[in-house]
Amino acid sequence: MNISDLVETVLLMFEFWIQTHWYIAFAMSLATNLGIYIVAASSIEFLTNQITKRGSFGRFVDNRPFKKGQRTNEMKNGVLACVTFALVSLLARSLFVGIVPESISQLLMEVLVFTVFYETYSYFVHRILHTQRFRAFHSVHHYSVRTTPWGAYSVHPIEALLIGMSAPLFMSVFSVHLSVIFGFHILGVIFTMVIHSNLEFNERFILFRLLNRYIKYHSAHHSIGNVNFGFVNSFWDSCFGTKLVEPKVVNK
Numbered sequence: 001m002n003i004s005d006l007v008e009t010v011l012l013m014f015e016f017w018i019q020t021h022w023y024i025a026f027a028m029s030l031a032t033n034l035g036i037y038i039v040a041a042s043s044i045e046f047l048t049n050q051i052t053k054r055g056s057f058g059r060f061v062d063n064r065p066f067k068k069g070q071r072t073n074e075m076k077n078g079v080l081a082c083v084t085f086a087l088v089s090l091l092a093r094s095l096f097v098g099i100v101p102e103s104i105s106q107l108l109m110e111v112l113v114f115t116v117f118y119e120t121y122s123y124f125v126h127r128i129l130h131t132q133r134f135r136a137f138h139s140v141h142h143y144s145v146r147t148t149p150w151g152a153y154s155v156h157p158i159e160a161l162l163i164g165m166s167a168p169l170f171m172s173v174f175s176v177h178l179s180v181i182f183g184f185h186i187l188g189v190i191f192t193m194v195i196h197s198n199l200e201f202n203e204r205f206i207l208f209r210l211l212n213r214y215i216k217y218h219s220a221h222h223s224i225g226n227v228n229f230g231f232v233n234s235f236w237d238s239c240f241g242t243k244l245v246e247p248k249v250v251n252k
């Protein structure tokens with residue numbers, strides 16, 4: 001199968017997903033979410049273990065032992081989050097303006113606006129989840145102090161709903177194409193797993209140095225608490241004084 005056949009198949013699947021019964025669309029969304037969750041988490045975990053085993057390529061950011069039942073907890077919550085994302089995806093079926101953007105400039109504009117929206121939305125939702133009233137919900141995610149890719153979506157169903165609702169909320173205000181939201185979701189899942197990988201590369205190439213920054217940034221959030229709420233950018237953390245300039249993980 002060449003690239004154009006693959007693109008055509010994906011577009012046909014999008015069209016089928018839009019038009020079919022809600023329960024078939026839900027099953028397709030669930031299978032996609034679970035497939036990506038399992039494949040991405042196991043691949044990132046396998047690579048992290050290989051890289052840290054050799055030592056010369058990288059090491060763990062946090063070496064503390066895992067908590068009792070942490071892995072089971074993370075997987076159970078991760079599967080529940082996939083179910084929530086699949087349910088929320090049904091809302092997107094009526095909110096998009098088309099499947100594929102008509103030009104590169106339109107694509108770039110949608111990517112830019114959604115990136116700014118999501119960074120802002122996730123920062124403030126995350127801050128609210130750290131307040132006294134809502135901390136109990138978010139404590140599910142913070143049970144994992146030493147992070148793992150499986151724990152990226154180890155969240156309370158309410159938090160999973162808040163994460164999932166970002167796309168329908170955005171789509172109800174801005175014109176956006178379905179493939180852009182889908183692409184964002186897939187890349188977002190993978191990126192979230194990478195920043196929970198607990199991996200620190202030995203810094204040789206610029207890409208590794210960049211990844212180290214993201215991973216250490218979020219590891220410090222799990223280790224210390226009320227710092228580094230940002231997702232891909234520290235802009236809002238800088239504005240509100242919640243940025244830890246030199247993220248250090250407390251290994252105690």
Ligand SMILES: [Zn+2]
Nearest residue numbers: 126130138221
């Ligand atoms: Zn948090």
Ligand SMILES: [Zn+2]
Nearest residue numbers: 141196218222
């Ligand atoms: Zn986290």
